[in-house]
Amino acid sequence: MTVHKSLSNIVVLISGSGSNLQSIIDNADNIGVNIQSVISNKADAFGLQRAKNAGISTKVIEHTHFASREDFDHALIRYINTLNPELIILAGFMRILSTDFIDAFSANTNKILNIHPALLPKYKGLNTHQRAIDAGDSEAGASVHFVTNELDSGTVILQKSVAIDPSDNADTLAKKVLKQEHILYPEALKKVLQK
Template sequence: MAKPNERVKTAVLISGRGSNMVALVTAAQDPNYPADIALVISNRPKAKGLGRAQELGVTAISIDHKAYATREAFEAELDKALSDAKIELICCAGFMRVLTPWFINRWEGRIINIHPSLLPKYKGLNTHARALDAGDREHGCSVHWVSAELDGGAVIKQMSIPIDHRDTAESLADRLLPLELALYPKALAQVARDIKN
């Protein structure tokens, strides 16, 4: 693990455009930031985030889950890539794969995720529509530890916004994104400092 004066070697797992990944990489460009984004991995070879990571000077690779016969075989390759890069902490950022208990156990206490709801509300998908359908007055995002239960790990940090009566699922998602981009770097910094201390 990282020594007190070293930054925590971190990987970001993505499946798409990588907006939260870019926010993390940008924060980590500050030499005083406690995490170093050393690797970006996507399970989708055409994910736009791979190019964005490379433009920012981060090693970015794809491990196509469709190339493996089983979820376990894919995760074994993912685990090898992370271990070979001497990764200490994993950030899931729009990574659209449910990880198996085997992988989560191997990386227990070293995987965090950002989720677009105020957990424990609305685990899983379609969180914005579900918040609107429920008549909620506020909505938000959470960074949490990854556990064997989907979106069930302990919450690290949250931010919220009021829901406007004119909101649609799309407008709510658009308004929430800036909060996500602000929240994840703060949460990662907190976790990385805890790991170092």
């Protein structure tokens, strides 16, 4: 007799092309997840089409329609609460979430994951690839971490690194790191859900 573990419900927040979303979609069975909804703050985000192509529900909540960051985050909270997901996955979601949002989903157990294109704790924030090159680092990479109220500072779940070649610039390094992100995010999700 085969015992089947039920799928874990997740929602994915995006702002752009959704290439990390696609890697999660492609590996959903292996990870053991059901993507309940893909939510974007931008109506023209290509990741919404990726979700629709996979038969996944989408929702657009445009931040520009709200008077404040907190009002936008409260609209997100209300929608996500209707779904009650096990995890909230940030995959190229280019908004800094308010304390209200983070606290709403991290009171007892942290439910929010993010992927960051650097080997945390190095290079929090933006322009990570150029900063690694400028520092003369021999490697760069990506980190999946739990989201806390401090930017890119939550507990790291998994990391993958790539060598920085002398010929690399920020664009070539970004492409190498992104390939690793597509492997890393599904692995990190699976690790979190197996605990």
